[in-house]
Amino acid sequence: EPEVTQTPSHQVTQMGQEVILRCVPISNHLYFYWYRQILGQKVEFLVSFYNNEISEKSEIFDDQFSVERPDGSNFTLKIRSTKLEDSAMYFCASSLSLGNEQFFGPGTRLTVL
């Protein structure tokens, strides 16, 4: 069964460093999403991406964040200069279309020291 994959599973970085979180969505899906979950808190929407551009983003998704689909398979989330409060689990998801169910990846735990 096709699945969304994410790498790495755990990333530790120093404050101020750039990180890139990688996701491989399900191959025929067209919509891609990033979410984050700070430890002990609810999941929060970051951004949705379709047709090589951002279709929606939340207030959290400020200029420090960017997303890219550098090739036909990867979908990346870049955090330009990490802050302590960026420490969270980051989930990627994909869906066939806007009206379809989203499939989630296993998440990347980001720890900013």
Next chain:
Amino acid sequence: KNEVEQSPQNLTAQEGEFITINCSYSVGISALHWLQQHPGGGIVSLFMLSSGKKKHGRLIATINIQEKHSSLHITASHPRDSAVYICAARLNNNDMRFGAGTRLTVKP
């Protein structure tokens, strides 16, 4: 004010019991999702619905658009159902708002 409210926050049941988790939302939505988050953190989509009722195995999800309310039911609960169940509202602009989750523990 939370746009998506779930109740209860925590729920403990005995194996075999019928479980109901409730979700109320205050925003206009295009769809409502029920998700299951396992202790390891992984998230699985259970249902996406915009009207009526859906059933998958022992799980049933219902939504009442007029009342802005959805319920997730688990029949014949089992310890392996123990997880956090999350209600998420997909807004008309494709933004998603998540509930805080209901932590379910099913005891054998």
